Amino acid sequence: MRKLDSLLAIPALDRASQPNIQAAIDGKAKPLHALGRIEQLAVQLAVIQKTALPAVSQPHLLVFAGDHGLTRSGVAAYPSAVTVSMVDTLLSGRASANAFARVVGAQVSVIDAGVAADLSDRRGLIHAKIALGTNDASEVPAMSADQAVSALLAGADVAMQAIANGANLICLGEMGIGNSSSAALIIHRLAPAPLETCVGPGAGHSPEGLAHKYRVLAKAAARTDVNEPIDVLAQFGGYEIAMMAGALLACAKAGVAVIVDGVICSAAALIALRLAPQAHDYCIFAHASVEPGHKIIMDALRAKPLLNLGMRLGEGTGALLAIPLLQAACGLLSDVADLKDVLEGSA
CATH class of the missing domain: 1.10.1610.10 (Nicotinate-nucleotide-dimethylbenzimidazole phosphoribosyltransferase (CobT), small domain)
Incomplete structure (x- = not known):
């Protein structure tokens, strides 16, 4: 510790x-x-x-990828296999985040935080896997407290390496099927806010699918009453969320500004800032996600996003689109x- x-x-x-x-x-x-x-x-x-x-001379996007055991209970509209496919798309330079990064001159790194597949053969991937995805948080803790801390520290190491290599602005992004469910539970406990106000459609749910998602998350929330950041992270979090929280803390520790993407990244920021409120001054919140939990986080952190483009993609796309505003400010x-x-x- x-x-x-x-x-x-x-x-x-x-x-x-x-x-x-x-x-x-x-x-x-x-x-x-x-x-x-x-x-x-x-x-x-x-x-x-x-x-x-x-100056914003060397912006660097860190995209953390991880899978969630909650998907086994049907909270997501897509299977976990999509996480692997999107990691490969990011590595090939053909994802939306890659296209936006080229426009604004940002470097992109993709980190395996906890994808539920063996990606050891992927060239260009930063290998930081804690486990093959989390447990199903509706049944048991998503991870152990030790794993949560390990993920925080691993994310910090990734950010510190990027800064050591010359980055003077870090953007946070993520990829992980089911992570809007994890984020909703984190917001529920750490904002705090009623669970029903924190749950949104994620990557795309029918009304019936959204109702099922809420029932599963209510079951997870009823399983434990934890409300301290590390405990909440261990019970409900994803490894990519934990690593983003650690990366944010490392940026603040190093005196480097960090752009926080949409609702998933903001849930990671909520964890980080509940652990170290003084890191708030280093954060720039990129865009207003259409997920209902995002506004709850912004209100809880007294933050106001720079952009409102109706986006819900993730990958750090909103963070990248904020870079020209920072360059204009310089x-x-x-x-x-x-x-x-x-x-x-x-x-």
Whole structure:
């Protein structure tokens, strides 16, 4: 547990430079506060990067993949085998996340956190598998507490390696059939919120399928009354969710901004920020998922996503689409003239 304690020992963000950064933005050739949230992003990135001229030069998307035992109880519209197929699609560079990453100049890494198949022969895959998927959380704990901690630390290691290789912005993404069910249970306990408000259609359910999904998750929730982050993660989580939480914590520990994708990534952020609230200042929430649980997380964390595009894909696609906004925020500080220079030039 000492490694976990060290990971959670995240210092508060040093905001000593914030007044100067804000003054620099206020002095640009534009009406005061006219660029709204772009100005807020500029301040956040400048403070995180400890520079008056922040940059998004090497964004890196980490896509964590894992399977969920809950799928054996019929909570998902697709079989777990789809997880393997999508991992292969991501590795081949042909998934939506790959296409978006090429547009914004982001590197993509795919991590086997706990896919229920042997992927040891996949070239280019980061092998961090804890187990061949989780247990069925409607019957037994999804994983042990030791496995939960191991997954947190493994995710932290992946993020720290990406940062060591030069990444100055980390995007979190995921792939895993059934993970919206795991996320709903996590939101239910850690937001907290009534379970029925946390359950959505995931990758696509009929009304009958959604009703069955809720019954299975209600059974899982009734099995235990845990409400502490590690316990909730062990009882209901997925290995990819645990690793994303660890990756977020590692980014904050290293002083690197992290973009959180939709509802599954936000559930991981909920775990991470319940463990280390001071990591919140390093988080940028990308887009408003149409899953009902996402708004519950945003309200619980007092966060507001940058985009609302009606998306529900995952893979980190929403996080990637937020990158141009961060690059624009950096450009505000580096490329926009100061108002005094404009006025002097017109005199």
